[in-house]
Amino acid sequence: MCNFTNLLENRIRDTASVLCLGLDPRIEEIDAFCSSLVYNTLYIGFQQTNPEYRSDATFTRLLLYCRHLLSKTLDFVCCVKPNLAFFIAHGSQGIKVTLRPLHFIIGPRSSLQGAKGSAGTNYSGCQVWGCELHHALLSEIHPRNFTG
Numbered sequence: 001m002c003n004f005t006n007l008l009e010n011r012i013r014d015t016a017s018v019l020c021l022g023l024d025p026r027i028e029e030i031d032a033f034c035s036s037l038v039y040n041t042l043y044i045g046f047q048q049t050n051p052e053y054r055s056d057a058t059f060t061r062l063l064l065y066c067r068h069l070l071s072k073t074l075d076f077v078c079c080v081k082p083n084l085a086f087f088i089a090h091g092s093q094g095i096k097v098t099l100r101p102l103h104f105i106i107g108p109r110s111s112l113q114g115a116k117g118s119a120g121t122n123y124s125g126c127q128v129w130g131c132e133l134h135h136a137l138l139s140e141i142h143p144r145n146f147t148g
Helices: 004-015 027-034 037-049 058-073 084-088 091-109 131-140
Strands: 020-023 079-082
Touching: 020 058, 027 037, 027 058, 037 058, 058 091, 084 091
Parallel strands: 020 079
Antiparallel strands: none
């Protein structure tokens, strides 16, 4: 079993940062990003492995927005906190995106299975997606893992 506190401490040491990146995808920011050359370039690469997603689809727009933010900031943050309320505002496709950016980071070894801790555990009674997710967010996040 992983120890969340140790993973966080290691990540803080590795990045020399206590900064947590909040992913809060606001519609106006996404619209501005999706009209940029950066978005077009990311979409071309994304479409090569995901031809079923249109460039104007909510899922694609949100996913590439998050991927871009993560790729630019992961060397400087100790953890990432997706703000679920902002994703829910985009409907089912927004919820789907909350899992997808993590796939690009952590790869196939993560099960993303639910795990619920109880008071006194290293999860402090919080419901989390699983130890693998915490491990990925706190110790293995690196922009080089953004492929495909």
